[in-house]
Amino acid sequence: MNNYCIACETLITGRSDKKFCNNNCRSDYNNQVNKDRDFPMRRINKILKRNKLILSRFLLQETLSLNTSILTAAGFDFNYYTHREKDEMGNLYTYCYEYGYAKGKEHKIMLKKN
Ligand SMILES: [Zn+2]
Secondary structure, three states: OOEEOOOOOOEEOOOOOOOOOOHHHHHHHHHHHHHHHHHHHHHHHHHHHHHHHHHHHHHHHOOOOOEHHHHHHOOOOOOOOOEEEEOOOOOEEEEEOOEEEEEOHHHEEEEEEO
16 A cells, blocks of 8 residues: 655555654644634634733723723724623723723723723
């Protein structure tokens, strides 16, 4: 039975248990597998980092009338966050890493850094 390299599909000569024709093909193939496997995590991390950056920017600016539509317009994605925590007042804060927001009345947003 003939063996073909699973990276480049070249016919492999020699030992029949070889999966790759050479080390380049082996590392190309493994890199591609790792890339595909890590892709969802990288995509989500990117969104979380952007969310965090947006929160940190608005926290610095101390925007008084900050609301959900301003955050959305800035590119904030409310579907992605790292954790939730209630503060001592009972407000539920949603965090992207160390930056959190809580929804107040009339879509108002409160920010904090932990
Ligand atoms: Zn090959």
